[in-house]
Amino acid sequence: MASMMQPQIILLKEGTDTSQGKAQLLSNINAVTAVGDVVRTTLGPRGMDKLIHDDKGSVTISNDGATIMKLLDIVHPAAKILVDIAKSQDSEVGDGTTTVVLLAAEFLKEAKPFVEDGVHSQNLIRSYRTASTLAIEKVKELAVSIEGKSVEEKKGLLAKCAATTLSSKLIGGEKEFFATMVVDAVMAIGDDDRLSLIGIKKVPGGNMRDSFLVDGVAFKKTFSYAGFEQQPKKFLIPKILLLNIELELKSEKENAEIRLSDPSQYQSIVDAEWNIIYDKLDKCVESGAKVVLSRLAIGDLATQYFADRDIFCAGRVAEEDLNRVAAAAGGTVQTSVNNIIPEVLGTCEIFEEKQVGGERFNIFSGCPSGRTATIVLRGGADQFIEEAERSLHDAIMIVRRAVKNSTVVPGGGAIDMEVSKYLRQHSRTIAGKPQLFINSYAKALEVIPRQLCDNAGFDATDVLNKLRQKHAMQSGEGASYGVDINTGGIADSYANFVWEPAVVKINAINAATEAACLILSVDETVKNPKSQSAQGDAAAGAMGRGRGGGRGRGMRRR
């Protein structure tokens, strides 16, 4: 009644939508859980794929959490945070993107009853932060270092890590094959940080077993002019000249015009132009190079000129390929053909043009610096290769991570169970509310093994109980037990070589806790009215409904 007498104070523009309080918080949690449910089924070796059409009609089939989240095109403000953590996990460690989304959703789900019961969210946040610090310490403690092993041994161990990542992907059937390939590729580039040195080329057709690794550079045959087929296609230890100029007969200056008053001079102009290009070509030949690559066009004249002198050339080579050739062969890209000194020429053991499926490929192998590798991927369908490329990207990231800080933890949910057990034990030593919160955090961690079971069609409760029993053993010998995806029971993940780099888990726990805390700390959303866009109605309606739902719930509780 009182409010009716007072004049209404209008703070915000008309149409602005605000929602606040506990109801808003709960609504956010619900939204996040809904998003978590979408990616839930992709976890683990028995995870399924999603087929997503986008607005333009292009289609992606993927199992990669980050890719799915990106393509879902989420507009809900709270749910968007999940997209961001998936992306950050992807760029930071490259794998575990599904895990991080799932964990964040689960933390919030566990927090929901407490919020409903009126616990202040800051309390929850504080406990979650403590729990995550403890969890990370525990992960670090449990991690096993693979440092100090011989190169061969290390390679084998790294391949195990890569295989664990790949097992959940479409190419899981050939995981050993690809894991070795990935490890070789990563080892080839050594300590170099540039990921672009590992090229992945996709050639539709063939079988995935036909994929191969080139210890050098490979790229598709570029557009060629008449005369190309007369060039030799194989060289042993050729010199390679890399250019960034056009080798074509064309006007040297744009917008220039030549005025002739004496027709007899005509020939001299024509000759002058020809001489410019001949001069360039001569210099290329003089340099002693047998393979000439250019980022820009190499015209028909040049092609035939080179063919005449038994030189191979390729124009319009993509920049990244050219750079990789430069890195591998040890040459530098020239922007002029003047003063080509031997030092700027690269070399490699074998250059060859080869047929790969329906395409011809230029392959440089046995490069002196050895700092680059190319994976040529084969597969039955475009979608298939796309997904294979994403999977290999994950595997490459994982291996690189594992090379840098070489500690691994057992996968298959084993580490999650162990951390969960540790947190449960720890919580009992705390008096007061945090005991409950840390306990619920511990419970949330169990979502990983539970989901692994669910996706494989096992009885999750049953398996989880067995796992809890193993992990609770005083001797600690059960610490590395995880879900056995083949039999539906439990097995020692460490002994079965289901390994992941510790950093993946640490990062996942960190990011998921951060996200959960962020969402928990929001108690008001203010949404400005959309400016005349077609989506205005939909979005405003969404917020309206969201708020309505929140209010409705609030009233019922009272």
Place this chain on the structure above:
Amino acid sequence: MALAFDEFGRPFIILREQDQKTRLRGIDAQKANIAAGKAVARILRSSLGPKGMDKMLQGPDGDVTITNDGATILEQMDVDNQIAKLMVELSRSQDYEIGDGTTGVVVMAGALLEQAERQLDRGIHPIRIAEGYEMASRVAVEHLERISQKFEFDVNNYEPLVQTCMTTLSSKIVNRCKRRLAEIAVKAVLAVADLERRDVNLDLIKVEGKVGGNLEDTELIYGILVDKDMSHPQMPKQIEDAHIAILTCPFEPPKPKTKHKVDIDTVQKFETLRKQEQQYFDEMVQKCKDVGATLVICQWGFDDEANHLLMHRNLPAVRWVGGVELELIAIATGGRIVPRFQELTPEKLGKAGMVREKSFGTTKERMLYIEHCANSKAVTIFIRGGNKMMIEETKRSIHDALCVARNLIRNKSIVYGGGAAEIACSLAVDAAADKYPGVEQYAIRAFAEALDSVPMALAENSGLQPIETLSAVKSQQLKENIPFYGIDCNDVGTNDMREQNVFETLIGKQQQILLATQVVKMILKIDDVISNSEY
């Protein structure tokens, strides 16, 4: 359809334009996907084998294609459904890699999907099915390797190659002269093959067609055929021992690439310009004459004046020859492509024993044969046929045959066709299934059953009793432990594929099985389809 609801059944708006998106998930999604894949396979099923039927496809512009080639049918069908598109790509991928067996691979994938559906109904997890299929495919591929036989052949003894190509051609419309076409294909491949490196560049084989004549008139030309005629009707029609100048510059005064302008203000200047132009023509022709060329092949045109001059100087010429053909001519004749008259030297001329112009039937169309070339590494297959569709289909069939011959050069192993290899694999897989513990066993058995579908379709298409025939052949294979028995599609009277000479390449067959398994795994693994509702 909304993605999520809160406790009160109100949807959250999480995705952009959520109302317009549809979502299909779980078993429904798998069922829908399988149905789509099966639909595609069903279309192709009737095209399999020597008694398979053709499809007539009308393009958006009213152009008609009649074909029996799986990859072509699917390509032209313009499929919209995503899963169906995967099947199209599957067939295309077989086409790229092997070039043959494009129908078989789709039929195989369709059968695998059909079997998978049954396993799903039993409640087996889709990934377990896919894994079972993968195990089974490995068994099948190994078994194929075991039953395969090596074919010994060399340049002089190419009979085995011809036999294999004939198997491919027998399912096509051109099968009435399959022997001739197979021989042509094999000879062509052997001509361009690099037997040492086991590499065949099919780009060096040109396939030309012209409407008219008979299919039997199809011929292999050790040289190049150009769909052009001499630039002047009075030029000689036949040149023996030709020295060919291959030019990429036009017979006209050179033009600088930079923008230019010639100021002509007096009559004298015009006269000099005119004279100069004439001089250019004269010099060019003279240059060609000087180096000893007896034929000029030019990428560009030349105007009547140049044409007249060439005629006058008795230098036959061909104009407007495309870049690719020019290159092939250069390779075949051992000449070099010359970009400028100043660069002409006698060494750069190509040599051909015989260049002749040939006219066809009553039409005025003429073509230029360049034969007896210095280097016969480029050949042309010239197809004749009653109508355009026939020629197009023949071209596709020849392409398949060429690919088969190439694959045999790469890998000499063959397996027996007519479904014999599939039946043998089916038996092997079925036997191996019992060794696997776990749910996968069922999937492996399903795989064995799916393998039967290829011989079954063969029998069906040949008008035989499918089940009766298949079981008879199967028992025969098992009893005598010989993997050569297949379906007698041509009613020859024997099931022994060795006697019938029905062969297929080992890598082709292996590829079929692996590719089909791969795509089926991909389809089975999808449990969630999110799309705009208009799809």
